[in-house]
Amino acid sequence: MIRDTLNAGSAFAPPAPARPRRPLRNLRGSCHARRPRLQPKRCQSRNARVSTILTAGLAVLLALAALRLARVQRRLNAVRRRDAHCAGNPARERSRRAPQQNHDRLGLLMDSTALAIYGLDLDGRCTMVNRACLQALGYDSADQLLGRDMHEAMHHTRPNGQPYPPEECPFRDTVRGRARVHAAEEIAWRRDGTSFPAEFWSYPIMDGETHLGAVVSFVDISERVAAERGLQQARIVFEHSREAIMVTDAEPRITTVNPAFTELTGFSRAETIGRSPSLLSSGRHPPEFFDGVRSTLAEKVFWSGEIWNRRKDGAVLPQRISVSAVTDNQGKVVTYVTLMTDITGAKRAQAHMEHLALHDPLTDLP
Numbered sequence: 001m002i003r004d005t006l007n008a009g010s011a012f013a014p015p016a017p018a019r020p021r022r023p024l025r026n027l028r029g030s031c032h033a034r035r036p037r038l039q040p041k042r043c044q045s046r047n048a049r050v051s052t053i054l055t056a057g058l059a060v061l062l063a064l065a066a067l068r069l070a071r072v073q074r075r076l077n078a079v080r081r082r083d084a085h086c087a088g089n090p091a092r093e094r095s096r097r098a099p100q101q102n103h104d105r106l107g108l109l110m111d112s113t114a115l116a117i118y119g120l121d122l123d124g125r126c127t128m129v130n131r132a133c134l135q136a137l138g139y140d141s142a143d144q145l146l147g148r149d150m151h152e153a154m155h156h157t158r159p160n161g162q163p164y165p166p167e168e169c170p171f172r173d174t175v176r177g178r179a180r181v182h183a184a185e186e187i188a189w190r191r192d193g194t195s196f197p198a199e200f201w202s203y204p205i206m207d208g209e210t211h212l213g214a215v216v217s218f219v220d221i222s223e224r225v226a227a228e229r230g231l232q233q234a235r236i237v238f239e240h241s242r243e244a245i246m247v248t249d250a251e252p253r254i255t256t257v258n259p260a261f262t263e264l265t266g267f268s269r270a271e272t273i274g275r276s277p278s279l280l281s282s283g284r285h286p287p288e289f290f291d292g293v294r295s296t297l298a299e300k301v302f303w304s305g306e307i308w309n310r311r312k313d314g315a316v317l318p319q320r321i322s323v324s325a326v327t328d329n330q331g332k333v334v335t336y337v338t339l340m341t342d343i344t345g346a347k348r349a350q351a352h353m354e355h356l357a358l359h360d361p362l363t364d365l366p
Helices: 002-007 024-034 040-088 090-112 131-137 150-154 172-177 222-240 259-265 287-300 344-358
Strands: 116-120 126-129 181-189 195-207 210-220 244-249 254-257 302-310 316-327 333-342
Touching: 090 131, 116 131, 131 181, 131 210, 150 181, 172 195, 172 210, 181 210, 195 222, 244 259, 259 333, 287 302, 287 316, 316 344
Parallel strands: none
Antiparallel strands: 116 126, 116 210, 181 195, 195 210, 244 254, 244 333, 302 316, 316 333
16 A cells, blocks of 8 residues: 555655756856847947947037136236236326225325324224334234224223223214314323323214214324423413513514513513513613623623613612523524512612721711
C-alpha cells in the first residue's frame, strides 16, 4: 500500500534532479546577447537633437555676454566722450568739478577763519565744527564733538558754578524758533574743565522754508574782558583821585578831566574838553619856560616842576605839575597826562619859615 501511494505521485514523491548551473561568464554573455541594439538611424537623430540644444544654449550665453559687454563699452565710451568734451571745453570741466571744489574750498575757509564755528541740528547736536572751535574748546578732532549735545559739551554751567538748564540756553531759541541770537558775553567750557568768556552769534540754517538747524559762532573775549576791567579800575582811580588829572591829545587839546580838576581850577568838564591847556595860564611864565617844558617832554617824555595857574575866578595858585607823554608802538606821542597838586599851603609855610629865619621872633624886625 505504501508502494502504491509513492507511485501515485503524491506530495511525498522524491524531488526532481537539479538542473546544472551555467558559468557566470556564460550568463553575462547571455544578458548582453539579449539587450536590444539601437538602430543606426535612431542614434543619429538623438545625437543631432542634443547637439542642437547645446549649440542653442551656447549661442544664448554668448549673446548675453556680448550684450553686457556692449553696455559696458557704451558706458566707457560715454565717459570718454564726456571727459574729452570737458577737456576740450574748460568751462564744462570747471562746471563738472565745481561742486566738489566748492565743498573743499568751504572746508578750507571754515578751517582758516579765526572765528570758532559749529553747526546744530534740530535736537541741538553738533553737525559740523571747524578747527578754531576745536582749538578753543581743547579737542583734538571733530569726531570728539560730532553728534554730541553742544550745550552739555561747552555750555552746561553758569559762571557762578550753578547748572545751566538747556531750556534756558539762548542758542536753543535759534533751533526751536528760528531766532537770531547775539550774546555779548557768555561762558564757554573747555574739555579740561576750565572756562573762558566768549561772545556768541547764532543764526538759523534754512533751506527755503525748511528749518534744518543753526550755525553758532563765537570768539574768546578773555583779553577784551581783562582790558575792560582794567579800564574800569582806571576809571575808578581817575574819578576818585585827590589829585587833579587832565588828559590831552597830541595837539594838545583837552580830552577829559576828573572831578578833582574841577575842584582845583573851578572849570567843569564841559568847559574844558576841546580847549587848550593855556586857559589855565596865569601870565607869570615867559614863553621860554613852556619851550623848555616841551623840549624836555620830547626828549624824556616826562616833566615835573612848579607852575602858577589861574583859576576860573581869576585867582592865581601855585601848583606842582607832572606831565607824562604817552606814545604808540611807533614812538609817536598820542596823549599827555598831567597831574596837578595845589601847593598854596606849602608855599605859605615856606614863606613863613623864611620870614622867621630873617626876622626877629619878638619884634619881627629883620
